Amino acid sequence: MILKNSIKCNHCNDEIESKHRHDFVRCKCGKIAVDGGKDYRRTMFTEISDFTDTSIDDDGSHELRRQYITWGNSYDKDMNRLPETIYNPIMNMTSEYIQAILDGTWVENSPFYEELFKKELEFRNNK
Numbered sequence: 001m002i003l004k005n006s007i008k009c010n011h012c013n014d015e016i017e018s019k020h021r022h023d024f025v026r027c028k029c030g031k032i033a034v035d036g037g038k039d040y041r042r043t044m045f046t047e048i049s050d051f052t053d054t055s056i057d058d059d060g061s062h063e064l065r066r067q068y069i070t071w072g073n074s075y076d077k078d079m080n081r082l083p084e085t086i087y088n089p090i091m092n093m094t095s096e097y098i099q100a101i102l103d104g105t106w107v108e109n110s111p112f113y114e115e116l117f118k119k120e121l122e123f124r125n126n127k
Contacts, residue, residue: 001058002038003068007051015054019070019087062119066091069116071101090120 006017012029020037026044027033032051033044045051056068070087090098098117101107107114 002036002041002055003058003064004054004056005034005037005041006054007032007034007043008054010050010052062116062123065116066120066123071113090116093120095121095124
């Protein structure tokens with residue numbers, strides 16, 4: 001699994017990341033681009049020396065997953081719609097918010113996220 005799909009331009013030093021399947025992102029000088037989010041990697045360049053791969057692949061450890069797997073938040077705590085979705089790494093979410101997600105219906109069809117959130121709460125309780 002891809003946790004972070006990103007590359008750094010060796011011309012303009014811009015690090016770009018594709019966050020979802022059809023998120024085509026080009027660096028500021030236009031020499032490289034990345035696409036595919038966490039579903040697949042597509043890197044566009046002229047010469048292989050144009051970029052440095054900064055992607056991160058899942059090694060199965062919770063420590064790595066909690067840093068790079070994100071959860072999108074489209075509403076504030078009073079359920080007002082935010083202007084745009086904010087994505088936060090699991091490690092930056094409050095325990096109360098994680099528990100509310102588990103208590104609600106958001107992860108009932110996603111065993112991966114349900115297990116991830118349970119492991120995160122366990123991780124915090126053991127620290």
